[in-house]
Amino acid sequence: MTLLALEHVTKRFGDTVAVDDLTLDIQAGEFFALLGPSGCGKTTAMRMVAGFETPDGGRILLDGQDVAGTPPEKRPVNLVFQSYAVFPHLSVARNVAFGLEVTGTPKREIAPRVAEALALVKLDQRGDAMPNQLSGGQQQRVALARALVKRPKLLLLDEPLSALDRKLRGEMQSELKRLQREVGIAFLLVTHDQDEAMSMADRIAVMQAGKLEQVGTPAELYARPATRFVAGFFGEMNFLDDGQAIRPERVRLSAGGAARITEAVFLGDRWSYVVDGTLRATISVDGPVFTVDEAVSAGWDLRDVLHLGR
Amino acid sequence: MRLTLPLKLVLAAALLVLYAPIAVLIAFSFNSGRRVSVWQGFSFDWYVRAASDARLLEAFGNSLAIAAMATVVATLLGTATAIALWRFAFRGKPLLFGLLGVPVVVPEICLGVALLAVFARTGLMTALPYPASLLPIALAHVAFAFPFVAIVVRARLAGFDPRLIEASRDLGAGEWATLTRVLLPLLRPAMVAGALLAFTLSLDDFVITFFTTGPGTTTFPVLVYSMVRFSVTPEINAASTVLIAVTLALAALAYRFQKPTP
Numbered sequence: 301m302t303l304l305a306l307e308h309v310t311k312r313f314g315d316t317v318a319v320d321d322l323t324l325d326i327q328a329g330e331f332f333a334l335l336g337p338s339g340c341g342k343t344t345a346m347r348m349v350a351g352f353e354t355p356d357g358g359r360i361l362l363d364g365q366d367v368a369g370t371p372p373e374k375r376p377v378n379l380v381f382q383s384y385a386v387f388p389h390l391s392v393a394r395n396v397a398f399g400l401e402v403t404g405t406p407k408r409e410i411a412p413r414v415a416e417a418l419a420l421v422k423l424d425q426r427g428d429a430m431p432n433q434l435s436g437g438q439q440q441r442v443a444l445a446r447a448l449v450k451r452p453k454l455l456l457l458d459e460p461l462s463a464l465d466r467k468l469r470g471e472m473q474s475e476l477k478r479l480q481r482e483v484g485i486a487f488l489l490v491t492h493d494q495d496e497a498m499s500m501a502d503r504i505a506v507m508q509a510g511k512l513e514q515v516g517t518p519a520e521l522y523a524r525p526a527t528r529f530v531a532g533f534f535g536e537m538n539f540l541d542d543g544q545a546i547r548p549e550r551v552r553l554s555a556g557g558a559a560r561i562t563e564a565v566f567l568g569d570r571w572s573y574v575v576d577g578t579l580r581a582t583i584s585v586d587g588p589v590f591t592v593d594e595a596v597s598a599g600w601d602l603r604d605v606l607h608l609g610r
Numbered sequence: 611m612r613l614t615l616p617l618k619l620v621l622a623a624a625l626l627v628l629y630a631p632i633a634v635l636i637a638f639s640f641n642s643g644r645r646v647s648v649w650q651g652f653s654f655d656w657y658v659r660a661a662s663d664a665r666l667l668e669a670f671g672n673s674l675a676i677a678a679m680a681t682v683v684a685t686l687l688g689t690a691t692a693i694a695l696w697r698f699a700f701r702g703k704p705l706l707f708g709l710l711g712v713p714v715v716v717p718e719i720c721l722g723v724a725l726l727a728v729f730a731r732t733g734l735m736t737a738l739p740y741p742a743s744l745l746p747i748a749l750a751h752v753a754f755a756f757p758f759v760a761i762v763v764r765a766r767l768a769g770f771d772p773r774l775i776e777a778s779r780d781l782g783a784g785e786w787a788t789l790t791r792v793l794l795p796l797l798r799p800a801m802v803a804g805a806l807l808a809f810t811l812s813l814d815d816f817v818i819t820f821f822t823t824g825p826g827t828t829t830f831p832v833l834v835y836s837m838v839r840f841s842v843t844p845e846i847n848a849a850s851t852v853l854i855a856v857t858l859a860l861a862a863l864a865y866r867f868q869k870p871t872p
Contacts, residue, residue, distance in 0.1 A: 352776055372779040385777035389795045399781030402791065443777075450781065 557597025688759025722821035759804030
């Protein structure tokens with residue numbers, strides 16, 4: 301069932317087109333990622349869904365209803381801000397209760413729902429703490445609990461892992477995945493990190509310069525990239541002539557030939573080679589091993605060659 | 611870095627210039643003699659005298675009443691102005707911001723004359739009977755005090771994360787709930803600081819008050835001025851000491867209020 305549909309949505313800021321004729325849909329219960337380099341329009345698209353920006357053209361449908369003219373406070377959508385935006389003057393529990401209090405939720409209902417949300421993000425012991433007593437990761441959990449307690453139809457996450465250190469980032473990835481499964485709410489993740497999108501999302505929309513490049517599952521995007529941009533964005537890629545490309549792991553090397561190994565890097569489970577300074581090849585450690593300056597010949601199956609548009 | 615001897619002397623001289631007059635004023639309010647320059651023994655006589663001086667009490671009460679009214683209005687107006695300048699984009703916004711500085715930099719004497727002209731022309735100064743005659747003075751005080759509040763609150767808003775407003779809206783709070791539950795609580799320290807500034811500015815204002823006070827109405831600074839013209843008595847010292855105590859107490863209160871709640 302389609303939960304959110306963007307139909308030909310366009311947004312301009314002065315002369316620049318931030319989002320250009322964007323059409324996509326998000327299914328109920330889905331973990332969806334909007335992926336692209338900074339300035340590609342993904343954050344603007346998300347802010348239009350939240351209601352903080354107004355599209356210049358096109359429609360945004362939530363559950364089949366056009367949300368044009370609906371202010372952010374009336375949309376069944378909640379946003380986890382990149383900077384968390386936790387209210388510094390309220391305790392953790394009061395932060396989480398905020399969205400229920402302002403919408404007139406009965407008092408006896410608020411306390412158990414707040415407790416439930418805090419337990420969900422494993423902050424049930426810190427309800428009385430003030431935000432300045434929490435680490436960045438904990439503040440993010442407050443922002444998550446505060447949004448989830450509202451039971452939105454769609455949760456928007458703006459670069460949720462970008463401010464966390466590397467170790468915490470890995471933990472939070474599986475944490476978000478677990479949360480999404482547990483609450484069953486559709487998540488729309490906005491990120492510039494392809495690994496993040498790949499490891500969490502059911503489907504990914506890749507954007508560049510305000511335009512949609514391709515939508516698909518991580519496996520589809522990796523195996524059948526539609527454009528050169530998408531092909532280069534996920535993993536490594538050797539671009540050949542005439543819009544053709546081959547993944548390094550599909551390249552086969554054999555000893556003897558006109559080509560030379562110019563670089564050999566050991567990566568534990570595989571070797572990464574560069575042949576003649578341009579062609580990349582990764583070979584499992586179980587396969588043949590080559591050394592720099594060794595003469596080799598490179599080849600591949602024709603069915604592994606990708607044909608890219610543009 | 612350690613304070614060297616010359617620096618210590620400079621510090622001592624600065625402290626002396628700043629605080630010696632106040633210390634002398636307070637000390638001589640407890641002098642038993644009439645002379646303001648010769649110590650004749652400790653007593654509370656001048657406090658008793660001041661407390662039973664009906665004119666002084668009335669002027670003191672007037673000053674407090676004017677300051678209270680001016681502070682409330684100036685704080686509301688100043689905060690609203692600062693929020694409007696921060697939140698909304700509108701034509702003439704730079705002009706409005708510039709105008710805000712005018713009462714701060716224009717010499718007080720000019721403001722006093724200008725207000726006198728307006729009040730005299732409208733008959734505001736003479737038309738009202740006594741307690742109501744304090745209202746025009748309070749209005750004049752609002753005029754010069756509210757830009758100070760606006761400037762203090764605006765400074766606080768400059769460091770304010772606008773995402774907090776968006777977060778509030780996103781969580782279901784409308785404009786009003788966002789204002790009362792997020793913006794105003796976070797601005798409270800700046801509002802208290804601005805209010806205190808407005809209160810002290812109003813309480814000890816002489817120039818503008820002098821020009822806008824109608825016949826039969828007086829405030830503490832204006833009364834002190836007229837008393838001093840005849841003779842300086844320790845009674846004025848005593849009353850001034852009370853004023854200093856009141857101001858310090860308010861400052862201490864504001865300081866406590868501004869401390870973040872744990």
